[in-house]
Amino acid sequence: MSIRSNRVLRGVVAVLTTALTTAAVGVVSATAASAAVNTSPGFLVVYNNNIENWLPSSCADGKIWDRLVTYIKGRPLSPDIFTVQQVSNQAQLNTLTQYLSDQLPGTYAGQIAIAEPGSMGYTSTCGKMKNQQSNAVIYRSDRFTYEAATRWRSDAPENYNAGTGPCLNLEPTTTSQDRVHNIAIRLHDNIANQDVSVASIHWPTNTWYGPKCAAENIKEADEAMGRLGGDLKIVAGDANAEPDDADWWNDAKxxxxxxxxxxxxxxxxxxxxxxxxxxRRIDFLLVKSGNGFNNAGTISTSLTGGEYSDHLAVASYVNY
Structure with a gap:
């Protein structure tokens, strides 16, 4: 049964949604008005991005991460849901949700896979050298009520240094792989009066031969969706695998x-x-039990006026 839990933070959805939605490969006009919240019971505005280079603002030129937010501000609708990967920890998620709440229409909260991930063994906090990495789901707390969560670790070959053996959970090492700890949450949509389950995933990289276990990883993601239930199911994130790897995309279908x-x-x-x-196309937004899409696209750097992360965001309006 649903357990209505603590809301975490507010204000992320409006900022991130606008950027992600419009960015979708020019599907939405670049001259659209400033973002507003989505009040329709018929669809959700959903974004996904691996934000490893977003924060802190002292990294790179200090403008990388807010390029996407600025772009979202000009879109018609802010995000209802925004899945992110490689956020550092709970403190960084709090910073991000507060910033989004301040900059965009709507109020945002988030749930993270691991509040204090293990060290990646880096000394720098910037870019690829971000020392702590986890995954999170951000949502409009003025639209949704948080109900439940489930967490699980992604798989890699048993001998992940050689890429041999059966697919097993990739446990932490001296260069911790807490960034492969996934999270899925169930939300009640108070506008549509429906439940939606959302997963933010990050599967192992080629360093750990992760693409060999992509089929097992989509299976486990679907099992997590089954544990949570819901009228609509969304699995999004950084698969570190292309559609042909281990035939996982066909399995998802x-x-x-x-x-x-x-x-x-x-x-x-x-x-x-x-x-x-x-x-490579390795970042995905997958939808189960939905009734089609609108405004789907990949948010190029030409739309944001420059690089905003190593990864490009993907976005779509998802129909119930």
Whole structure:
């Protein structure tokens, strides 16, 4: 049964939604008015981004992370839901949700996979060297009531240094992989009067031969969705795997998930316009039990006026 829990933080949705929604490869006009909250019971505005380079603002040129927020401000609707990967810890999530609440319409809260992740073994707090890394789901607390959460670790081969053996949970090491700890939460949508379950995932990189276990990782993500239930299910994040790896994308389709970006481009293997990290499409927004999409797209740096993270965000309006 649902347990109505503490709200965490407010104000993230409006800022991030606007940026992500409009960025969707030019689907929304660049001349749109300033963001407003989505009051429709028929759909949700959903964004996903690996934000490893967003905070602190002292990193890079001090402007990288707020380029996306500034872009969102100009979009028609702020995000209802924003899944993020490689946020440092609870303190950084608090900073982010407060900033979004201050900058965008709406009030935001978040749930994180691990409040204080283990050290990655780095000395720098900037960019790829972010010393602590976890994953979180940010949502509009003025629309949703938080109900429950489930957490689990991603899989890599048993011998992850050689890429051999069965797929097993990747446990922390001296260079901790707490960034592969996933979180899914169930929210009650007080406008639509429906429950939605949302997962923020981060699967192991090629360093740990993670793509070999992509099929197991989508299976476990779907099992997490099953534990939470809900009228609508969303799995989003950094898969560190392309659609062809271990045939995981076809498995996701068999489980009932749809890929708004693939449906936009006409194939699971999209053109380079939808690559999210270098020449690879490894960041996904997957939807189960939905009734289609609008305004799906990949948010290019040309839309934001420059780089805002190593990864490009993906976004879509998701229909109930």
């Amino acid at each position: 068999a489980y009932g998930y749809r890929d708004p970006i693939a449906e936009k481009c006409g194939s699971r293997n999209c053109s380079s316009a939808h690559d999210t990290l270098g020449s």
